[in-house]
Every structure is written in C-alpha cells, then in structure tokens.
Amino acid sequence: METHEISNRFLKHFEQRGHTRVPSASLILDDPNLLFVNAGMVQFKPYFLGEVPPPYPRATSIQKCVRTGDIDEVGKTTRHNTFFQMAGNFSFGDYFKEGAIEHAWDLLTKSQADGGFGFDPARLWATVYEDDAETAGLWRKVTGIPAERIQYRGAEDNYWDMGVPGPGGPCSEIYFDRGPEYGREGGPAVDEDRYLEIWNLVFMQELRGDVSPKKGGPVLGELPKKNIDTGMGVERVAYLLQGVENVYETDLVRPVIAKAEEFSGHKYGRDHTDDVRFRVIADHARSGVMLIGDGVTPGNEARGYVLRRLLRRIVRSMRLLGVHEPVLPEFATVVRDAMAPSYPDIARDFDRISDVMRAEEEAFLATLTSGSRIFDLAAEETKSSGGDILAGDKAFQLHDTYGFPIDLTLEMAAEQGLQVDEDGFRTLMEEQRQRAKADAASRKSGHGDLSVYRQVLEQHGETQFLGYTDLQATAKVIGLLADGRPVRSVAEGGKAELVLDRTPFYAESGGQVADTGVLVGDGVELKVHDVQKIVPGLFVHRVEVLSGEVGVGTELTGSVDAHRRAAIARSHSATHLVHAAVRGAYGRRAAQAGSLNSPGRMRFDFTTAGAVSPDVLTEVEEEVNDYLQTDVEVQTYVTTKDKALELGAIALFGEKYGNDVRVVDMGEYSRELCGGTHVDRIGQLGLVKLVGDASIGSGVHRVEALVGQDALRYVRKEQLLVSQLASTLKVPTDQLPSRIDDVLGRLRNAEKEIERLKTQQVLGSAGSLAERAQDVGGVALVAEKLADGVDSGGVRALATEVRNRLGSRPGVVALFAPQGEKLSFVVATTAAARDKGFAAGKLVPSFAESIGGRGGGKPDMAQGGGTNPGGIDQAIAALRTAIAAR
Ligand code: SER
Numbered sequence: 074m075e076t077h078e079i080s081n082r083f084l085k086h087f088e089q090r091g092h093t094r095v096p097s098a099s100l101i102l103d104d105p106n107l108l109f110v111n112a113g114m115v116q117f118k119p120y121f122l123g124e125v126p127p128p129y130p131r132a133t134s135i136q137k138c139v140r141t142g143d144i145d146e147v148g149k150t151t152r153h154n155t156f157f158q159m160a161g162n163f164s165f166g167d168y169f170k171e172g173a174i175e176h177a178w179d180l181l182t183k184s185q186a187d188g189g190f191g192f193d194p195a196r197l198w199a200t201v202y203e204d205d206a207e208t209a210g211l212w213r214k215v216t217g218i219p220a221e222r223i224q225y226r227g228a229e230d231n232y233w234d235m236g237v238p239g240p241g242g243p244c245s246e247i248y249f250d251r252g253p254e255y256g257r258e259g260g261p262a263v264d265e266d267r268y269l270e271i272w273n274l275v276f277m278q279e280l281r282g283d284v285s286p287k288k289g290g291p292v293l294g295e296l297p298k299k300n301i302d303t304g305m306g307v308e309r310v311a312y313l314l315q316g317v318e319n320v321y322e323t324d325l326v327r328p329v330i331a332k333a334e335e336f337s338g339h340k341y342g343r344d345h346t347d348d349v350r351f352r353v354i355a356d357h358a359r360s361g362v363m364l365i366g367d368g369v370t371p372g373n374e375a376r377g378y379v380l381r382r383l384l385r386r387i388v389r390s391m392r393l394l395g396v397h398e399p400v401l402p403e404f405a406t407v408v409r410d411a412m413a414p415s416y417p418d419i420a421r422d423f424d425r426i427s428d429v430m431r432a433e434e435e436a437f438l439a440t441l442t443s444g445s446r447i448f449d450l451a452a453e454e455t456k457s458s459g460g461d462i463l464a465g466d467k468a469f470q471l472h473d474t475y476g477f478p479i480d481l482t483l484e485m486a487a488e489q490g491l492q493v494d495e496d497g498f499r500t501l502m503e504e505q506r507q508r509a510k511a512d513a514a515s516r517k518s519g520h521g522d523l524s525v526y527r528q529v530l531e532q533h534g535e536t537q538f539l540g541y542t543d544l545q546a547t548a549k550v551i552g553l554l555a556d557g558r559p560v561r562s563v564a565e566g567g568k569a570e571l572v573l574d575r576t577p578f579y580a581e582s583g584g585q586v587a588d589t590g591v592l593v594g595d596g597v598e599l600k601v602h603d604v605q606k607i608v609p610g611l612f613v614h615r616v617e618v619l620s621g622e623v624g625v626g627t628e629l630t631g632s633v634d635a636h637r638r639a640a641i642a643r644s645h646s647a648t649h650l651v652h653a654a655v656r657g658a659y660g661r662r663a664a665q666a667g668s669l670n671s672p673g674r675m676r677f678d679f680t681t682a683g684a685v686s687p688d689v690l691t692e693v694e695e696e697v698n699d700y701l702q703t704d705v706e707v708q709t710y711v712t713t714k715d716k717a718l719e720l721g722a723i724a725l726f727g728e729k730y731g732n733d734v735r736v737v738d739m740g741e742y743s744r745e746l747c748g749g750t751h752v753d754r755i756g757q758l759g760l761v762k763l764v765g766d767a768s769i770g771s772g773v774h775r776v777e778a779l780v781g782q783d784a785l786r787y788v789r790k791e792q793l794l795v796s797q798l799a800s801t802l803k804v805p806t807d808q809l810p811s812r813i814d815d816v817l818g819r820l821r822n823a824e825k826e827i828e829r830l831k832t833q834q835v836l837g838s839a840g841s842l843a844e845r846a847q848d849v850g851g852v853a854l855v856a857e858k859l860a861d862g863v864d865s866g867g868v869r870a871l872a873t874e875v876r877n878r879l880g881s882r883p884g885v886v887a888l889f890a891p892q893g894e895k896l897s898f899v900v901a902t903t904a905a906a907r908d909k910g911f912a913a914g915k916l917v918p919s920f921a922e923s924i925g926g927r928g929g930g931k932p933d934m935a936q937g938g939g940t941n942p943g944g945i946d947q948a949i950a951a952l953r954t955a956i957a958a959r
Contacts, residue, residue, distance in 0.1 A: 074185065076158075076311045076325045077414050080135045082188055083160040083305065086180045087133035092162055095134045097416075100367040101376060108376055109139035109364075112235065113161030114277070114302040120165045121240040121277050123297035124531060127165035135160050135307065135415070137363060141379050144386075148352030151266065151312075151319035154326075155383065156360035158307040158415075166298030170245075171211050173274045173301045177247060178216045181272070190314060196250040198222045198260050198268055202231040202243035208276075212245075224262045232287045233275045233302075238524065240296060241281045247272040249313055269313070272305040282524075293524075321352040325411040329355035332407045337394040350390040357383040358404040362412070365426045366419050370666055370680055370773055371433045384433050388441075389478050399438065401430040425664055429680055437476065444475030448482065452489050458929045461490065465497020472498070473505070525559055526552075526608045529572050535610035537575035540588065541709070541750060544633040548573035552613075553625050562624035571599070571614045571623070577633050580604040580612045584668035585645050585749040588638055594629040597621030601631070638750065639757075640672035640781065646707060646739070646751045647761045647780045648675045650700060652723070653743040654693040655679055655776070665723075666773050670749065673783030678775045685774045693776075694763045704756035705740040712736060714746075722746050760784040835859075835867045836874050842888075843878035849956045852906055853884040856949040863890040865897040869936060872899040883909050885916070887952055889924070891942035896924060898948075900935045907932050910959065919955035920948035 084094050098116035100109050107115065113136035120127035136159045146153040162176060181197065183189025199218060201208040202225070209223050234241030248261045248268040256267030277300040284290025311323040320326065330341050330351045341351045364380050371381040384401060391400050405427045413420040451467040463486050471477035479498060486493045529552035539546045552572030553560055563569040571592075578601060581587040587604040592614070603615040616623075623629070648668050655663050659681045669676040714734045718724065722736050722744045737747040739755055752758065762784035767775050779787045799806045802813070846853040855875055859868065868890045875886045883905040889898045900913040912932035921927060921937070923944040928937010 074190070074311070074314045076307060076323060079190070079307055079310055079314065080158065080160060080415060082190070083180065083307075084133055084135065085188065087131075087162045087176065090131075090176060092131040092133040093129040095132045097134060097136045097158075100137050100139055100364060101369060107235070107237065108379065109141070110136065111138050111140050112136070112302075113138070113159040113304050114163065114240075114275075115235070117163055117165070117302070118235075118239065121296060121300050121302070122280075122527070124527065130165055130167040132163045132165075133161065134163075137367075137416075139360060139364065139379075141383075144382070147356050148321065148349040152269065152306075152309060154308055154320050154356055154360075156356070156363050157320075160305040160307050162301070162303050164301035166300060169299050169301060170208055170274075170276055171215060173276075173303060174208075174211055174215045174245070177272055177274060177303065177305075181247065190310060192249060192313075194218070198224065198248040198250060200224045200226050200231055200246045200248070200261055202245065203227055205231075205243055205245070208243075208245050222260065224260050226262060228287050228289070232285070233273065234281050234285055234287065236285070238282050239280070240277050240300075241286065241292075242276045242278045242302075244273050244275040246270050246274070251313075269309060270306070271309050271313070273303060275302040275304075276300075277302045319352075321355050326355045326359060328407045328411055329358045329404055332404060333391065333394065333400075336391065336396050336398075336400055336403075339394050347394065350394055353390050354387050354404070357387045358401075359408050359412070361387070361401075361430065362405050362408040362419060362426055363416070365429045366416070366422060368664075368666075370429055371436075372773075381433065384430065385437050385476060385478070388434060388437050389481055392441075392481070393484065399431070399434050401434040402427045405430050425680065432680075440476050444471055444477050445485070447471060447475060448477070448485055452486065452491055455491060456489075461492060463491050463493045465494040465499075465501060468493050468495075468498040469501040472502070525554060525557070526572075526611055526613065530608055530611045533572075533574060536573065536612040538579070538612065539575055540577040540579050540633065543577045544635050544638060545630065546575060546577045547628060547630045548575045550623060550625055550627045550629065553623070562622050563618050564622045565618050565620050567618050569616055569618065569623070571616050572611060573614065573629070573631070576604075576612050576614070577631050578604045578612065578614060579633075579638070579641075579750055580606045582606060583747060583749050584648070585670040586641060586672075588633045588641075590631060590633040591619075592616065592623075592629040592631045594621075594623070594627050597623050597627065597629070599623060599629070637672050639752075640783070641670055642750050642752050643758050643780045644673065644675040645670040645747075645749045646755060647697070647758055647778060648677050649737065649739060649743045649745055649747070649751075650697045650755070650758075650761065651675070651677050651693060651763075651776060651778060652679075652745070653739075654696045656723075657696065658689050658693060673781060674777065674779055676775060676777045678773055680773050690763055690776065694761065694778075697761045700742055701755050701758050701761065703740065704754050705742075706754050707751045708738040709751070710736055710738070717746055720744060757781075762787055832867060832870060835863055835871050839871060839874035839878060842871075842875050842886075846879065846884065849953055850959060851883060852909070852911065852956055853879050853882045854887075854953060854956060855879070855884070856887040856952055857889070858945045858949070859888055859890040861891045861893075864892070865890070865899075865936065865938070868897055868899045869934075872901040872934070876901045876903055879903050881905055883911070885911055885913075885952075885956060887916075887920075887949070889942075889945045889948065891945065894942070895938060895940055896926070896942045896945065897938045898924070898926065898928065898936070900930075902933055904933075911956070916952060916955060920951040923948040923951055 088094055098110055102110050102115055113134055117132065119125040138159050139156050141155050143153050144155060147155060164172065181190050181192045182194045185191040199212045201223060212218050212223050213220065231244050232241065233244040248270050251267050251269055256264035261268040277296065279295055280293045281290060282293045286292055308320040308323055312320050315323055317323060333351055333354050334341055339347050341348060361380060361383050369376045369380045371377055371384060387401065409419050409423050448471060451463060455463050468479060468482045471482050472479060483493055533551045550571055551574050553563065554570040555563055555567065578588040578590065579585065581604065590601050592599040592601060598619045598621060599616040600619055601614050601616050605613050607613045648670055652665055663679045663681045666680050667678040711733055714732055717734050717736050724746045734746045735748055736744060737751055738744050759781040761778050761780055763776055763778045764787060765777050795806050799809055802809065804812045842855055842857055846855045868888050872886045872888050876884065882903060884903040885906055886901045889896055900916050902911050902913045913935040914930045914932060917928050917935050917937060924939035925941035926937055926939025928935060930936055
C-alpha cells in the first residue's frame with residue numbers, strides 16, 4: 074500500500090468517526106522551546122493547555138515532523154528518519170482511553186478491502202504505563218488481546234511529553250511482531266527491532282515542569298480536561314505494509330536511493346557501509362527539501378545549522394560513494410516527485426527550494442576545496458617532521474573552520490598513508506560541546522519560566538493592541554514581574570516586566586522593533602525600554618520605574634515615542650516596497666528570509682540563486698523612489714487568508730497565519746500580510762537609499778537601506794567624505810579613482826623596490842660570512858646571528874648564497890635571524906658535508922631547545938622558527954659541539 078494511501082485511509086477513518094481534518098502545521102511553528110515540530114500534537118497545544126477553547130472536540134491530521142536527536146543513527150537502524158509523518162487523532166476533553174483504543178485497533182485490523190490496514194491481530198502487542206491496570210483491562214475488553222501480549226513498562230518508555238515543560242501524560246503503545254527472524258521472543262520490553270512500535274496513544278492529562286516525569290520529575294497539576302493525543306508512524310506502517318526491510322526502502326524514500334545508485338554506479342544492498350550512506354542520502358534529501366519548503370535556510374545556528382548539517386552529510390556521503398559532482402538539485406527533484414501529491418506546496422515552490430540547495434552545495438564544495446588545501450599542508454607538515462599521525466587539533470580545525478566531517482579527514486588521511494589522532498580530535502570536540510551547552514543553558518535561563526506568563530494570559534486573555542490608531546492610551550496593570558517572578562509592586566529605581574490589559578506600544582514582531590516611551594500614573598512614572606510577546610498574544614513591557622511605585626491594578630497612561638515610531642513606520646513601509654521591487658527583479662523565487670525595521674533604517678534578507686548584481690540593486694532603488702512619487706495611500710484591512718492570497722498578497726514562509734489576516738496594501742504594487750505599523754501615504758518616506766548589499770551565506774542576500782532624513786544624512790556624509798578625499802589628493806572629485814589607482818600603483822612599485830634592495834643588502838654580506846667560516850673537525854662551519862628583522866625568505870636566500878661560496882668543501886651554514894620576540898633559522902649543508910653524514914634536518918634537534926624552537930627539513934636544507942632569540946649564542950655553541958662530536 075502506497076504511503077499516500079496510508080495517510081488517506083487514516084484521515085478518512087477518523088473523519089468518519091467525527092474528527093475534523095486539520096492540515097499539517099509548518100515544521101517551524103512558533104514555539105520558543107522547539108526547534109522543529111516533532112509531533113502531531115504541537116499545533117494543538119493551546120487546546121490541551123486550555124489556553125484557547127478548541128474549535129472542534131475531535132481532530133485528525135498528518136503532521137510533518139523533524140527529529141534530529143538521533144541523526145547519527147540514521148541509516149544504521151531500520152526505523153530512524155529525521156523527517157517523518159505522524160498520523161494522529163486528537164480528543165480535546167471528548168473521548169478518552171477506551172475510545173482511543175477502539176479507534177486505533179479498528180483501523181489497524183480492519184481488512185484492506187474495508188478501508189483498513191489489515192494487520193493480523195495475533196501479531197499486535199500493547200504496552201501500558203507501570204500501574205495502569207485500567208488501560209490493560211480496556212485493551213482486553215475492547216480488542217480481546219490476551220494478557221500475555223500486554224506489557225507494563227516504566228516512565229522512560231510509557232510516559233510522553235514534548236521534551237520540554239508543557240502537557241504530558243502516560244501512554245500506551247501498539248507494536249507489531251515482525252517475526253522470529255528479526256529477534257528474540259518476549260515482546261517489546263525485550264526487543265524493539267523485532268517488535269516495532271507503530272502507534273502511541275497518549276492520555277494527555279497533566280502539566281510537567283522543568284524535569285520530565287520520564288526522569289522522575291513531578292507533575293505540576295492536572296490539565297483542565299482529559300485529552301487524547303495519538304501518533305502513528307506513517308513510514309513505519311508503510312514499511313510493514315510494503316514488505317520492505319526498513320523505512321528507507323518505502324515508496325517515498327527509495328527513489329532517492331535509486332538516483333544515488335545511478336550517480337555512483339554502486340548498488341544498494343551489496344555492502345553494509347555503502348548501504349548506510351545510501352540511506353543517509355535518502356533520508357536527509359527528503360528532510361532538506363521539506364525544511365526549505367517551510368522556510369528554513371542553511372546557516373550556522375539553530376534550525377539553519379541543522380539543515381546545513383543534513384545537506385552537507387549528503388554531499389559527504391556521495392563523495393564517499395565516489396561522486397564529486399553537484400547532486401543536491403537532482404535529489405530535490407526526486408523528492409518533489411515523491412512528496413508533492415501530499416504536499417503540493419513543494420512543487421509550487423520548487424524553484425526556490427532547488428536554488429537554496431544548489432547554493433548550499435556550491436558553498437560546501439568550495440569549502441571542500443579550500444579545506445583540502447589546508448589538509449594537504451597539514452599532511453605535508455606531518456610527513457616532513459617524520460610523523461605519520463595527523464594531529465587532533467588539525468582535524469578539529471578542519472572540522473570547525475572548514476566544516477570537514479571527521480570521516481572525510483580520516484579518509485583523506487588514509488589515502489596519504491596517515492592516521493589521525495582521533496582521541497585528540499574527540500577531546501577538542503567534547504570541549505566545544507561543553508562550551509556550547511553552557512552557552513545554551515545561559516541563554517535559556519534568560520527566557521525565564523513561561524508558565525507565569527501563560528497564567529496571566531489564561532486569567533486575562535490577550536492584550537488588546539491599540540497602537541494602529543492610538544499612540545496614547547490609558548490601561549491597567551494586570552501582571553507584574555521582577556526577575557521572572559510575579560510581584561505585587563515595584564518601587565522607584567526598580568526594573569520590571571509589566572502586562573497591561575491594553576496598550577498602544579507595538580511589541581517586536583515581523584521584523585519590526587518594539588516601541589519605546591513612557592507610562593505615567595498617579596505619582597508614578599515608568600520608562601518603557603522594550604516590548605515582547607513572550608507568549609503569543611501577551612504584550613510584556615520591560616520598564617524601569619523612574620519615580621513612585623507601580624503595582625498590580627495601577628492605572629497608567631502610556632505614550633509611545635511618536636517620533637521614533639514614525640521613523641520605524643517609514644522603515645517598515647520601505648521594506649515592503651523594496652520587497653516588491655526585488656520580487657519584480659528576481660521573480661517569485663526571491664523569497665524574503667528575514668527583515669529588520671528600526672528607526673530610519675531597514676534591512677531585508679532574501680534568497681536567490683547566484684550573485685546579485687549592483688545594477689539590479691540600482692534599479693530596485695530607482696523603482697522604489699519612483700513609486701514614492703505616486704504618494705499612494707497605505708490601506709490596511711482584515712480579511713480571510715484565502716481572500717488575501719486570492720488578491721495576490723505575499724505571505725511569508727514559516728509565518729503562522731490564523732484564518733483572519735491583516736493585509737497592508739500600497740496600491741497594486743505591494744500587498745503583504747503584515748501585522749506591523751506603517752505610514753499613511755508612501756510620500757512620507759521621502760527617500761529610500763540602499764546602502765549596501767552582502768551575501769550572508771548560501772543564496773541569502775542582505776540589502777540595507779536608510780529612509781527619510783537618515784537617507785539624506787547618509788548621502789551628505791558620503792559627499793563630505795568624497796570632497797575631503799579630493800582636497801587631500803588635490804584633484805577634482807571625478808578624477809579621484811584614477812588618482813588613487815596611480816598612488817597605489819606607485820606604492821606597490823616602491824615596496825617591491827625596497828624588497829629588492831633589502832635582499833641585495835642581505836646577500837651582499839654572503840662573502841664576508843663565508844670568509845668567517847671556522848674549521849670544526851674538518852667541516853667549514855658558518856654559524857651566525859644576523860641583524861634583527863631579516864625575514865625567513867631572506868635568511869634562506871642568504872644561507873644558499875653562503876653555501877655556494879663554500880664550494881666543494883664540506884660545509885655547514887647555520888643562520889639565525891631574530892625577529893622581535895621570535896626568530897627564524899636556516900641550516901644548509903654542502904654536498905661534501907652530506908657525504909660525511911651531516912644532514913641539515915638532523916642537525917636541528919641539537920640546538921632547537923636553546924631557542925625554544927622547532928623545525929625540520931631535508932638533508933640539504935632545514936628551516937624553522939623559535940621563540941627565544943636570547944638563546945641564539947647558546948644554540949650556535951650547541952651546534953658546534955654536535956658537529957665536533959662526529
Ligand atoms: N505525541 C505522541 C508522540 O509523539 C503521540 O502523538 O509519540
């Protein structure tokens with residue numbers, strides 16, 4: 074049975090049983106605690122928590138999920154996918170345990186002819202939580218499953234929560250016995266490979282805190298109602314029903330393996346190591362496409378980093394299969410064809426997805442090229458110093474700076490007959506992980522405990538935002554926190570977080586920075602520094618008490634800093650216009666990837682393949698400023714999402730929109746879904762001046778612009794700079810470029826000349842040095858300290874020259890050049906000296922210690938450096954002794 078059919082049957086089954094079909098939420102639903110949506114219940118969380126009344130008592134969905142905790146397991150086991158689909162049915166205070174068991178059992182065991190999955194009931198097992206005899210009894214009653222096939226398991230296995238504070242509850246899981254050839258008898262408690270978990274029924278009934286009950290943490294309280302949250306692994310059911318061996322061989326994933334076989338000429342199913350690579354490629358390609366589809370772009374942090382890691386693992390795996398050419402866009406096409414029937418957006422938005430993949434692959438291939446150079450240097454250094462183990466810090470540097478996976482370093486080292494100090498590498502990695510962990514922990518505590526804010530929200534509902542029309546309003550304090558804890562009042566000089574029932578202050582969102590201003594009441598004055606929606610719908614004002622005392626219930630009049638707000642509004646409106654112009658220039662594929670609207674200045678990031686030419690940006694600037702002259706009125710209105718999209722409004726990837734959306738309209742030219750504040754007429758922008766663009770990583774470009782007076786000031790400053798330069802260089806402004814070229818050219822020539830003279834001067838001393846050669850045991854030894862500052866190239870040239878002058882005599886030249894706190898040295902031997910057994914490289918250890926130095930090389934010439942120029946005389950003496958001793 075095809076995977077799409079499994080999903081369809083699931084949804085149909087539950088629709089027939091009174092469930093409302095709800096589309097999958099985006100993978101990057103807005104939840105500060107979650108990197109990616111990792112379960113079907115995430116979008117329903119407010120209903121479980123009782124924050125919002127559920128619009129339906131029962132729901133069903135197929136949710137896109139990403140879990141990356143087990144990324145290293147992918148391909149090695151039969152069942153780990155980073156992207157997977159979770160089919161779920163949900164009851165919000167409606168049916169509970171018995172209903173959940175009945176619905177699931179019926180769908181699993183109903184014959185395929187009757188619309189079910191047709192599993193053999195005799196091969197299904199159930200697990201229940203510790204002492205949940207009630208559920209065990211229900212399994213027996215509803216399904217007739219014998220007691221031997223019901224197992225009790227502890228919290229580790231049979232308690233479910235989101236992995237973060239929030240709703241949770243005991244659960245009961247359904248397993249399928251794949252048969253004796255897959256492992257030991259004894260049910261899921263004994264072997265989870267043979268007994269494959271296919272469905273988890275969670276009895277969502279309580280709230281957990283910082284420590285999960287899975288790990289022995291306490292339950293903080295009951296949820297308002299008893300709910301059901303179930304999750305069936307669509308890919309797992311597919312692999313059982315399709316008679317294949319693992320999730321990677323199912324109909325929606327296997328085609329990528331086929332493509333990789335075609336590229337590499339290797340065959341899947343022949344060699345275990347290759348097979349793991351094939352599966353990694355197939356899994357990650359699918360996750361990559363789905364993540365980009367939901368608006369993630371590769372980057373160095375958080376979600377972007379996960380995506381980058383997935384994509385790079387594909388490229389690396391392909392290399393290990395012997396393919397060096399770009400492959401990602403091809404894989405993306407295969408994934409699109411497989412997934413589009415269930416996710417049509419992937420096809421609609423495919424050009425952009427493919428562009429992002431191509432750009433990331435190009436960037437990584439370039440990385441591989443520069444990293445390979447570093448690798449070659451490190452390998453050469455290792456070999457020339459006589460070692461055969463590449464140092465751990467080199468492997469780490471390659472990993473950290475050049476994104477080289479350790480396997481790649483290992484493989485390249487092996488090709489050169491080298492080993493890698495893996496222990497050293499791992500120690501450094503571990504140190505880095507600890508640093509990152511400490512960092513993440515400190516960031517998290519900055520977040521505070523969200524439950525306090527949720528309580529305020531629950532008691533008082535969402536903050537009413539008045540700031541679209543009013544910059545001043547009277548409101549009442551309904552929540553007050555200091556240091557993340559609720560307090561009754563805060564006195565003069567104190568800092569607090571304050572929630573009002575209504576507010577004219579805009580909270581940071583959609584790239585628009587927060588308003589600032591003051592709040593004044595009877596005998597009390599506060600300054601508002603920042604406003605954040607810490608939980609959706611709740612505006613939290615970060616304030617400082619300038620005078621008096623503020624408490625819960627205090628009436629305050631808020632005044633937004635109007636001047637600043639107007640400048641922010643100009644920026645935000647400018648962002649919309651720049652967005653429209655960029656889309657005009659690059660088409661729909663230029664997707665907005667982030668923006669910042671601060672007073673007088675805007676920043677706009679967008680993705681597009683390839684370089685952004687300066688000409689296009691000039692055109693964008695022209696077009697926007699041209700359009701300003703139409704001075705159209707900015708209209709805002711609320712409508713349904715469908716209607717807005719029909720009108721051609723731009724919606725942003727990864728943004729969550731409700732059914733009612735706000736549209737900001739600047740004529741036909743620009744129409745976007747947006748909750749921000751804008752100017753009344755676009756003429757108020759005055760001037761929009763682009764001040765630069767930069768590529769900030771794979772296919773993402775950043776344009777910055779100044780707006781209004783700030784734009785004018787910028788232009789004026791540039792003008793001043795140019796006229797200052799012109800007066801310094803004494804030319805009219807239009808001749809500046811040629812004058813600067815001229816000056817730089819002369820400077821370069823002068824530098825070259827100085828270099829030449831210096832070398833000449835150094836070489837000029839070769840004759841007198843050679844004359845000062847001393848006989849040490851039949852060897853002519855020239856061992857000298859040079860004047861300060863000769864560079865290592867000069868030392869080398871001089872040593873060669875002195876050696877030449879020693880002619881056919883056995884001779885050793887050792888020159889030491891102090892360079893401030895450091896020094897460099899060269900040892901050179903004549904052929905006759907080498908015949909007597911004096912190798913330059915072998916002489917270095919005799920004096921290295923005296924100068925805190927290292928170095929090495931071939932028999933005819935060795936070179937190195939040191940950190941103790943004070944030890945040069947001692948080094949010379951040591952060298953003489955070493956030669957005399959032969
Ligand atoms: N939330 C549960 C899970 O992810 C059931 O849907 O397993």
